[in-house]
Amino acid sequence: MxxxxxxxxxxxxxxxxxxxxxxxxxxxxxxxxxxxxxxxxxxxxxxxxxxxxxxxxxxxxxxxxxxxxxHWHVVARANQMVTEVRRRRAHDLHGRRGRATDSAWKYRKLLTCNQENLSGAQRGRMQEIIGADVELGVVWGIKEHVRQLLKADHIDGFHRAWAELEHAVKATRMREAKSLFLTLKVWRKELLTFCRTRVxxxxxxxxxxxxxxxxxxxxxxxxxxxxxxxxxxxxxxxxxx
Structure with a gap:
């Protein structure tokens, strides 16, 4: 077995x-x-x-x-993208893994939180993270674009959200974001089916x-x-x- x-x-x-x-x-x-x-x-x-x-x-x-x-697995992929960028940036900036003294590591779970669920204090911490590393703010925004795509419940809304996501990915050179977008392109037909059926x-x-x-x-x-x-x-x- x-x-x-x-x-x-x-x-x-x-x-x-x-x-x-x-x-x-x-x-x-x-x-x-x-x-x-x-x-x-x-x-x-x-x-x-x-x-x-x-x-x-x-x-x-x-x-x-x-x-x-x-959709849960799609969001999990987007969150994994954010985590990979956070880890890479720790090495780029500090030459080591993240530590408790780094805001990106200390508040790392906020990077995978939904934007609408953040409290005022948490939004302040997010600004601290983005202030220390703009690239983390960019990848967090791309993750939120993926979530907006999954919220679309009709074809026109899906295509608009897709265009916004594609524009955000093309505006950056991050390989992690481009890799995720390539994966989503492979699953675009199935993503559209989810948005139509919500199954x-x-x-x-x-x-x-x-x-x-x-x-x-x-x-x-x-x-x-x-x-x-x-x-x-x-x-x-x-x-x-």
Missing amino acids: EPWSIVFTDLDTGAILDIVDGRRGQAVRDWIGARPRWWRNRVELVAMDMSTEFRRAVRKVLPKAAITVD TNARSEAANLSAKNMKRAARGYRNHEHYRLRLLLYTAAQQAC
Whole structure:
């Protein structure tokens, strides 16, 4: 039994459909391909994280289904970009890792906070960070552009937010920002689907959490079939309630 499993979840009910051993795209193709044709024809939307391998597999076996990318994973990528720039700038400016005496390290969690959630005191600290290093202010602004893109709930708003994000990225030479934008370009179609449908894979994440908790409670499983049946029985009981 591999340490990773793929959990297929019903986006409507949150019910676990099946658990497949492994984490490769071929496992996704094999499982979906084994479903009856009528079942596959009824699948309209597939939500996933930013796995190009899974996306390729879904497109192969469900060519008519739309794919939406989960916004949480997109924001996580943007936050990772901010963290990478912060670490790089610490070496650029000080020739070392960040320390508690550096405002960028001391208030590092503020750089991944949502702009609208900052208090007055936190905004003052943000100004301290940006005053010490303008580049951190630029990358934080790009992160906020990504969030604005995900807030768009219609096509025109999405295209406007995309143009603003693209302009912000082109105005800087930061490789981290350009790398993130290239990734978003690869997922642009799925991002637009998310903005139109607002469907996420939150139910899948909840199912994954249940699976992890069950594995911890059992101190691990060595037989995948036992693990699979235990999870399916658990989700069936939850649905019955």
